[in-house]
Amino acid sequence: MSGQPDAGAAINGDFVFGRRFFGGSCLEATMIFTKWKIATATAVLAAMAAAGIWLYQNRTLTVAVVQPEHDIAIKIFGLGTVDARVQSKIGFKVSGTLTELRADHGNYVTVGQLLARIDAAEQKARVAKAHAQVLSAEAAVRVAEAAAHKATVLATQRGRVSERRQALLARQSVSQEAAEDAQLNEGIAKADMLLTASEIEVAKAKLDDARAQHEWESVILNQHELRAPFDGIVVSRSKELGSVLVAGEALFTLVDPQTVWMLAYVDETRAGEIEVGQPVEIRLRSLPQQTFTGRVVRVGIESDRVNEERRVYVGCENCLEASTSANRRKCGSQSVCSSAP
Template structure:
């Protein structure tokens, strides 16, 4: 005997994305439409980008200008070093002549000052090169930034997908972040079933499940429990159970109603009684009428699992050989003689 739990839900997908551009502009190119299959990296749309292309060109010119400034600064350093070497040599000669009292102190001091000025000019030239190199880095960063903004004018597919919807047409002006396409990863399609909390206690991940779609009522699809929602609905008192398909349909329709039957266990041997034949049932206990030694008895029994056709498994409370009355009829009373029943306690 197979014990199943029923859930009613819809066809959904684990990976569904609404994608668009990070910048705003007019749509200049569209390469995909509803129902198309697209691959990772495919270009499916472009924005008008002439203005941004001009900014990229301007930033490229800025790099060229900055590189020229660096080249000029390096040449200035070479010149300043040559001048400094020349003036150091002249100063050394002047200081030697001064020690021999061949020249005046004023001439020697002038030579020393020229050498010091040349050293200062070299330091300035080195500083100018550092500034020029910093400006070059800034120009390259600006170019990278403008190039990124230009790349944002191209919309690429983030994963292999099916286009569920296209929300705009050519010429439409989009704002940043506005959805243009809705995509779904077809391999992540599953059924989302809502199961009554009172029936969901035995559901486990990995259990087999059958799915019947509303559009194909005569066809059963096979799957398994992939995820059980951690949070139940506080109003409807239902639990979300996600069923991944083992035999997936060729086509799918998101939001289509689906009936789900989850197999929670298989009973090799069980004594079952219709719920309508139980009095005072509280989900775990109730009373049933039995036939024992040819007489009716009223006994409280314990129940286990419940089948989809509203039969309850009796797991305790019956003496050996007792037969359970499966249909309640007028006139049942304790001790009355009886002959017939369908169920026998093992």
């Protein structure tokens, strides 16, 4: 109380002050230590990440080395179509209404097989009329032959009468007039015989004309039926039943499968290396998973002046058959199904 601080008070005051001071320093030190640990951990992680990236970038890589090849065949590519050397558009030679169809797209046909018919009622009537004319002409020939036979018999009989009259005239047993009448009748009979012989020739000529007319009408009747001119495949049909066809209008298109080839268009700059007989690898759009083989059979002499491409014809024996078989498999139970190789 005399002005000196109380020891207890001083101690208490220092303790309190010092405690407060010491407590603040401890909290600050703890915070600094925590920051130091975080920084250290971050630095370690960054170093590990950098090391990992460096190791990844500088890792040992296994690289497959492509071995060099020698004598590699040069392939020339070209787009084209399936075609045939023997391809015919067939139809009726006469006009008429289509009444029967026996072939359709995709069918195989043999030579002489009936493909279609047109209405033939009118032509059948003409054939029947021509046949009647033949029968009439044959009868006329028989009549003429009978008349000729009669004239021959009559001429023979009158000739004998004339001979007897001449003999009797020599013995003066008959008059001269009777003998002359007998000679005249004999001459008339011979003339009739010649006339009937000519009538036979005329009748036979008419018979030949009637037979020719009948044959002509029969030929026209046969033209009301359309038959396959060769073994082949029907690739198109242009009319339906009931359609009216004019003479010469195409109804079917047939191709000979033995003459199928590929028409490819090759760039003119590459076509000079192509020769007849070279092997060809063929792929069809309808069978992209299959590869067919063929050979060059013809190289066009002149290039297309617009596209600057040359036509190259490639022979392939089984391309059309394979494409048609695949088409039939896709069609299932249907007898006809369109498909373009």
